[in-house]
Amino acid sequence: MARTSVVTGAASGIGKATKELLESRGERVIGVDLHDADVLVDLTTADGRRALVGTVADLTDSLDAVYAIAGLATPVPATVGVNFFGMVATLEGLRPMLTTSASPRAVGVSSMASLMPVDDELVAAMAAGDEPAALARAAVLAREPETTGALIYGSTKKAFAQWVRRSAATEAWAGASIPLNAVAPGIIATPMTADMIATEEARTQLLQMVPMPLNGVAEPIVVARLLTWLGGEENTHLCGQVVFVDGGSDAVIRGDSTW
Template sequence: MSRTSVVTGAASGIGKATKELLEQRGERVIGVDLHDADVEADLSTAHGRLALVDSVRKLSGGSIDAVFAVAGLAAPTSATVAVNFFGTVATLDGLRPLLLGSPSPRAVLVSSMAALMPSDEELVGLLSAADEAGALARAEVLAKEPATTGALIYASTKLGLSRWVRREAATQRWAGSGIPLNAVAPGIIATPMTADFISTEQGREALLQSVPMPLNGIADPIVVARLLAWLGGEENTHVCGQIIYVDGGSDVVLRGDAVW
């Protein structure tokens, strides 16, 4: 029987590549985005998150097999906090009950190798505490200096997501319910989010100085989509709570064997 999956951020980049790949494999995909999607919802708002869940429930008939939480922003603004962390967590928590009827439920989110970069300890702490009001207020303070403190916002949200996965994956709500919960952490991917940075050779080289990718360099979205598809597929029965770097070697270069 064909699986039914939900992909957020489905209108562009990694989300679009994931949706198209799953459809090519015969799956039914409910795409979610601000526009050009089956479900149009703004994940930066509580209303939009509730609308996502309600719309998916109606379109799916109340049961889905996988959630791919891909939607995200990279701007030095509080909206990045609202979408990247709280929108992602609300998507997974809100759709989790719809996974329970599947014989092989799966959940995957997109973090980033940016989680290894400098972040704001206070903001990360507020994310861990699920304090959205406090986190948005802290982001507003950081955003006043976009090139310095504002640049910490994106990395902080991705670090927060990686930690959330590690905390949640082995709990009764996820592993105990038979749902593998994992994350992928891309390096530099050629998407609309990075287009301005990699449009020139000088820009690409500068970015690769901070995000080294010795294996094949900057990747296309389909590279991440293939990994997402496996993690969210029936074959993945035991990968649990992992942050899998698909980054051309950035994690290896930056951390070496320090993680062990």
Template structure:
């Protein structure tokens, strides 16, 4: 039976690849992005987040089967704080009530293997406290700093979102309501967001020194789409609070057996 999916960041990259895959399989996708999608909103703003929920409710008739909170930025700016963390959390929490009528509700977020990189403690604290005003202020401070400091914004937002997933997945609102909540952590994927790292052989060599991917190297968004499709399918009934690294081995190389 066809399922109804909501995908943010659906106009390009992993989001578009996932939308195309699901439509090919006969499912319905309500795409969300800044432009060029079914719902065009800015997830950096509270207004845009509220409009997302209302428009999805209208288009879906009030019932959906899965949410893929995929939208994100990779710039060393405060806007990345707003979209990557608060936009993703608002998407998951705002659309969660619409999952209630599904026989197999599912939710997943896109984080990143960059969550393994150095983060900023003050920004992390503000994010996990849900204090957007403080988080945006700290983001602005980091943005105005040296590049190596500003670059911590992206890693911090993805690490904090991973922790939010872990903290909430087993709660009554999610697991207790029969909704598996998980995340994927991609390595370097060929998307418009990573063009500066993947457009030339020199750039690819440089990024792979930072992000080792011994299995297959840099890959296409369709590969991440297959994993997102499974995590939000009926087959995934018991994965709870997992951050699945689809990174060609970066996590293994960087962390070794430390997860044990």
């Protein structure tokens, strides 16, 4: 039987490419987004997260994979709401539905920005699952968008990667035979980055900060192919991995330090 997946952020960029790739293989996709999707919800809100789970349960009896992709990259508290708490709520909220699948999979999107400077207090509030404290801290950081505000995005992506590392081997995920993993893209050409790579000068400047010696800026299909492998039947043993699909920025920035 064809697999059924939920894809958040399905209206644009990486989520759209993932939805289209799965559908091109004959799989069923329930797209979730603020607009242009099967399920219209705002993942920064408790109501939106509840509605996501309830509506997916109304639309299907069986769920094989969850792709938590929706995100924001602006220096505002809502970025914390969707990138961390929305992503975790998507994965945790839909996890019980995965347990009836013969080959359940779950995957979310971190970023190479998780390697950039972060705000430790914000990361700690997310790690503690304390959304009010995290939003309050983000509101303080957001007052200076160019400096402290710029730490918000990377902080959400680091906290999400840590959540995947800490959760994947537990009873709820590995114990239920559900591989839980993340991808960490470099610069991908989507509406999120359009302004940052609009001119040759801007692109060159960005690539100095985010070195991508292997083939430079990537198209969203590149990430979609990796996501769909992580969310597909062949992936039986990857557990808590944060797979960088970044043209080499992780290798350049971290070198040997992961070992």
